[in-house]
Amino acid sequence: MTDQRLAHVFVELADTLVDEFDAVDFLSTLVERSIELLDADAAGVILRGARGTLHVVAVSSERVxxxxxxxxxxxxxPCLDCLTGGEPVVNVDLVEAQARWPRFTRVAEQLGFTSTHALPLRLRETNLGAMNLFQTRRTPLSSDDLLIGQALADIATIGLLQERAVRESALLAHQLQSALSSRVSIEQAKGVLLAREQMPVESGFELMRSYSRRGRLPMRQVAQRVIDGELTAEDLRL
Structure with missing residues (x-):
């Protein structure tokens, strides 16, 4: 990984720090770039909703x-421990963590993962959620890796909070609820594409995301048009 690539990723994420941005697309980019920069195999983001309920908002694959x-x-x-303590949970060998998380480790190993990490999405006393990283190899993250990973998580936190949200809890609640509502619509649209056109759910998401970016449309709007039958897979590919 070159310094130039690292700088490009931070600029890419920072470019979204405006009053209106697509939170699901932003967090999906965070997941993708974290996998790339930290040599992970998969990742996901869990956010805490307005009432404390936890929601899966961005993932790199269906198994995640x-x-x-x-x-x-x-x-x-790991994400639950990270959320509770507000501190990173890193370099956890799932074989050694069986007593700590017996049910989680069993499912994680069945899905092919051998180690995991969790980084908090936190700013001062505000803890929004956490990002999980998973590896199929037992390759520990170095201290430099952890610095990069936490910096990415911190940018994501700032992107979700925005400066006004730090001062206004109502804006924070609205912003997070918007992201969670978008996720529901996107999941419904993925199901529509699967049922209507036998398209794998991951392919459906990537098509909608590409269409959203090309047309500069919110992902939620694209998903709703798919649900309403206004957009087909062929339309999304154009």
Whole structure:
């Protein structure tokens, strides 16, 4: 990894720090770039909603979504510990963590993962959520890797909060709820594409995301048009 590539990633994420941005797309970019820069195999982001409920908002694959949902539903795993303590949980060998997270480690190993990390999305006393990183190899993150990973998580936190949200809790709640509502619409649209056109859910998401970016449209709007039958897979490819 070159310094030039690292700088490009930070600029790419910082470019979204405006009054209006697509939170799901932003967090999906965070997940993708974290995998690239930290040599992970998969990643996901869990956010805490306005009432404290945890939600899976961005994932790198369907198997990660399964694992993250399992973690939330069973209240057990690295992200939960990271959220509770507000500190990174890193370089955890899943074999050694069986006593710590028995149900989580069983499912994680079934999905092919051997180690995990969790980094907090935190600013001062505000803890929005956490990002999980998963590896199929037992390759520990170095101190430099952890600095980069936490810096990426910090940019994501700032992007979600925005300066006004630090001062106004109502804006924070609205921003997070918008991201969670977008996620629901996107999941419905992925299901529509699967049922209507037998398109794998991951392919459907990437098509909608590409269409959103080309047309400068919010992901939620694109997803709703898919649900309403206004956009087909062929339309999304144009």
């Amino acid at each position: 979504e399964v694992l993250e949902l399992f973690e939330v539903q069973n209240e057990e795993g």
